[in-house]
Amino acid sequence: MAHSHQNDPHGFHRRGVLFVLSSPSGAGKSTIARKLLAAEPDLAVSVSVTTREPRPGEVNGVDYTFVDVERFREMVSQHHFIEWAHVFKHRYGTPKGPVDAVLATGRDMLFDIDWQGAQQLHQTMGGDVVRVFILPPSMAELHRRLEGRQTDTPEVIAHRMARASNEVSHWDGYDYVLVNDDADKCFEAVHTILKAERLKRSRQTGLIGFIRGLMKRGDPTGESSDVL
Numbered sequence: 070m071a072h073s074h075q076n077d078p079h080g081f082h083r084r085g086v087l088f089v090l091s092s093p094s095g096a097g098k099s100t101i102a103r104k105l106l107a108a109e110p111d112l113a114v115s116v117s118v119t120t121r122e123p124r125p126g127e128v129n130g131v132d133y134t135f136v137d138v139e140r141f142r143e144m145v146s147q148h149h150f151i152e153w154a155h156v157f158k159h160r161y162g163t164p165k166g167p168v169d170a171v172l173a174t175g176r177d178m179l180f181d182i183d184w185q186g187a188q189q190l191h192q193t194m195g196g197d198v199v200r201v202f203i204l205p206p207s208m209a210e211l212h213r214r215l216e217g218r219q220t221d222t223p224e225v226i227a228h229r230m231a232r233a234s235n236e237v238s239h240w241d242g243y244d245y246v247l248v249n250d251d252a253d254k255c256f257e258a259v260h261t262i263l264k265a266e267r268l269k270r271s272r273q274t275g276l277i278g279f280i281r282g283l284m285k286r287g288d289p290t291g292e293s294s295d296v297l
């Protein structure tokens with residue numbers, strides 16, 4: 070299964086895309102992520118560890134791995150995380166093991182992490198991360214979405230609204246900034262970015278060898294080219 074994305078139609082191997090989606094809480098990144106996963110079943114997802122309480126319907130080990138603060142601290146001291154941060158009074162971290170495992174297969178991986186995580190991951194991976202930031206159409210609409218989701222108390226919603234403009238202020242640390250007005254249009258844009266970033270990577274890793282082969286004198290078929 071993994072091979073369908075690892076290679077493009079011409080057989081060029083490429084590195085997987087580490088694809089970060091961030092947004093102020095409630096702007097719709099989980100909605101966009103769900104659509105992306107439906108369209109890209111081979112896309113691996115990084116399951117974060119968090120100290121926040123599960124919401125109704127959230128599944129341990131699928132949406133998040135839920136732990137208490139003591140266990141989280143232990144995991145930090147054991148270097149379990151590739152990055153971690155405090156967000157909304159809780160701790161959230163990206164486990165390193167699954168990232169290494171997915172990178173070894175060449176598959177792409179999706180991260181739903183905040184601007185601090187995006188920054189740390191970008192540094193750790195030597196800049197080879199694609200960061201997409203999703204904005205709400207307005208603060209009033211953000212508030213409506215947080216209320217409409219019916220997952221948080223009025224206090225939690227107020228806290229998230231208070232944090233939203235600070236989150237938005239970090240837009241400049243991203244490669245792409247999109248407004249999630251219409252969810253399907255926003256998903257299409259995110260999907261297009263992922264596909265374009267894949268092409269960019271196959272160019273870097275395989276295409277140059279292939280072009281050299283095509284240009285070889287006395288080899289009009291290009292069959293002796295050493296792609297890879």
Ligand SMILES: Nc1nc2c(ncn2[C@@H]2O[C@H](COP(=O)(O)OP(=O)(O)O)[C@@H](O)[C@H]2O)c(=O)[nH]1
Pocket residue numbers: 091092093094095099117118121152153154156157161162163181182183184185186187
């Ligand atoms: N740095 C970092 N941020 C994370 C991680 N996991 C989730 N987050 C961010 O934590 C914030 C709160 O997430 P959550 O409690 O699920 O609320 P939601 O954004 O309303 O769905 C969001 O901005 C997430 O992107 C992680 O592993 N690392």
Ligand SMILES: Nc1ncnc2c1ncn2[C@@H]1O[C@H](COP(=O)(O)OP(=O)(O)O)[C@@H](O)[C@H]1O
Pocket residue numbers: 092093094095096097098099100101214215217218249250251252253
């Ligand atoms: N483009 C959109 N238009 C209207 N509602 C949306 C849109 N995108 C998401 N929503 C809704 O807004 C709420 C918050 O979206 P969600 O994906 O949970 O946000 P986040 O993961 O960024 O916190 C959900 O109830 C979702 O159905």
